[in-house]
Amino acid sequence: xxxxxxxxxxxxxxxLAACGTADTPTTPTASGxxxxxxxxxLQWFYQAQFAGYIAAVDQGFYREQGLDVQLLEGGVDxxxxxxxxxxxxDYAVAWVPKALASREQGANxxxxxxxxxxxxxxQVAWKDSGITKAAxxxxxxxxxxxxxxxxxxxAGMTKAGLDPGKDVTLVQQQFDMQAxxxxxxxxxxxxxxxxxxQLLEATNPATGKLYTPADFTVIDWKTEGTAxxxxxxxxxxxxxxxxxxxxxxxxxxxxxxxxxxxxxxxxEACRDLVVAKGSKLxxxxxxxxMNEVNKLxxxxxxxxxxxxxxxxxxxxDLSLTTKNQTGDTVLTKQPEGLxxxxxxxxxxxxxxxxxxxxxxxxxxxxxxxxxxxxxS
Numbered sequence: 516x517x518x519x520x521x522x523x524x525x526x527x528x529x530x531l532a533a534c535g536t537a538d539t540p541t542t543p544t545a546s547g548x549x550x551x552x553x554x555x556x557l558q559w560f561y562q563a564q565f566a567g568y569i570a571a572v573d574q575g576f577y578r579e580q581g582l583d584v585q586l587l588e589g590g591v592d593x594x595x596x597x598x599x600x601x602x603x604x605d606y607a608v609a610w611v612p613k614a615l616a617s618r619e620q621g622a623n624x625x626x627x628x629x630x631x632x633x634x635x636x637x638q639v640a641w642k643d644s645g646i647t648k649a650a651x652x653x654x655x656x657x658x659x660x661x662x663x664x665x666x667x668x669x670a671g672m673t674k675a676g677l678d679p680g681k682d683v684t685l686v687q688q689q690f691d692m693q694a695x696x697x698x699x700x701x702x703x704x705x706x707x708x709x710x711x712x713q714l715l716e717a718t719n720p721a722t723g724k725l726y727t728p729a730d731f732t733v734i735d736w737k738t739e740g741t742a743x744x745x746x747x748x749x750x751x752x753x754x755x756x757x758x759x760x761x762x763x764x765x766x767x768x769x770x771x772x773x774x775x776x777x778x779x780x781x782x783e784a785c786r787d788l789v790v791a792k793g794s795k796l797x798x799x800x801x802x803x804x805m806n807e808v809n810k811l812x813x814x815x816x817x818x819x820x821x822x823x824x825x826x827x828x829x830x831x832d833l834s835l836t837t838k839n840q841t842g843d844t845v846l847t848k849q850p851e852g853l854x855x856x857x858x859x860x861x862x863x864x865x866x867x868x869x870x871x872x873x874x875x876x877x878x879x880x881x882x883x884x885x886x887x888x889x890x891s
Contacts, residue, residue, distance in 0.1 A: 550583040553767060555748075556595040556604035561588055561792040563778075563804035564708060564746070565608065566785040567630065567812070571774030573788050580766035596622050599749055606767060611744035611827075612834045612845050613663040618854065619846055623752040626855035628768050628820040628863075629827075630775060631811045634742035635707040636667050638734040639695065639714065646702055647732055649675035649739060655701035658688035666845055668704060670741035670837040671734070680840035692717070702734070708807035712800055716890045725888060741837075743830040745811075748820070752853050761859065768863035772819055776872050779813050779879055782806060800890025806882050813876035818864040822855050 557565050568586060571577050577584040587604060589595060595607035596614045600622035611626060618624060638657075640646035646655065649671040659665040669679050677683060686700050692713045695703035705711040711733070719726050736742040748771065754760040778785035786802045794801060812819055834845035867874050 553582045553584045554604040556587045556598040556607040557589045558595045559589040561794045563789045566778045567775035570777045571770045576773040577770035607749045612666045624749045625752045625853045626747045627750045628748035629822040630820045631746035633811045637705045638702050639705045640702040640732045653682045657683045658686045658700040658703040667736040670833045671739050708804040712803045764859045765862045772867045797890035799887040803884045813879040818874040820860045
């Protein structure tokens with residue numbers, strides 16, 4: 516999900532303007548010859564957020580396409596789109612508004628696969644706080660992670676008529692929910708698939724039992740109308756002029772489609788793959804995460820990974836109009852050049868359909884996951 520602070524975006528991404536590109540890849544083949552080495556930069560540590568890519572490696576879906584894909588784990592100080600623009604990866608997973616901010620500063624990258632069709636960002640408050648909507652944040656201590664994860668929060672406050680720089684106290688939140696649990700802040704940022712679960716894995720000292728959803732109020736930016744597109748696969752725009760890279764991109768997206776379809780149909784198996792990959796989060800937490808992530812991908816009426824023009828426009832419009840605490844917007848102008856394309860994804864979808872892969876997930880039904888204390 517992560518990470519580039521709006522207040523420091525310009526400083527952190529100006530480096531991108533001078534970034535080069537990686538060497539032109541050898542055309543991959545599904546049979547014969549050595550597989551082509553491909554690097555995918557993830558945007559956070561291994562967890563079920565990236566299960567589709569992990570499964571595509573483990574199940575050999577990329578290898579079937581003649582690709583030897585190496586997953587590069589993310590972290591606090593890693594900006595995936597920067598890694599891609601510098602030629603240190605062939606593709607990257609990044610949230611759309613963060614990547615668009617980087618593009619405006621010179622990163623020549625293109626969204627070629629929007630696998631998270633929906634936002635998973637919440638703000639969460641205690642039920643007894645009386646906070647039920649963004650307008651209620653006025654005068655409150657509002658936690659957020661920064662690093663570009665706060666854009667939807669600021670958009671929600673802007674829509675509610677609040678000035679993030681004057682009407683609330685912004686608090687830099689750690690990547691957990693301790694500040695809310697200790698009531699050091701009034702409302703906290705959370706992903707549906709991660710930090711929200713951390714609340715439900717915590718023990719209520721008054722009862723000795725785990726907290727339940729009834730203890731909290733969730734402000735969902737999808738409901739508030741200020742959701743932005745999140746996890747997408749980004750490619751190097753310059754290299755998309757090369758037929759070999761075009762072909763590689765189709766093959767990479769096809770393997771990725773198969774990976775996400777596998778995790779839709781085999782959530783527990785993908786949970787186990789993520790845990791085996793070294794995630795520090797427990798098994799029940801990862802199963803919750805896998806279930807919630809599947810909700811962001813499926814169902815996919817136009818095919819998983821397809822970039823929806825209306826959702827793209829909403830993301831861009833909000834990026835142009837939402838102001839942060841200093842009055843700056845995410846973007847200062849409409850994205851220029853090839854900001855996104857469905858061309859390669861459509862080819863991958865056609866090939867997946869021909870191979871009998873369900874790319875729509877129309878019958879997908881999320882499971883009911885029981886969380887254990889601490890997510891174990």
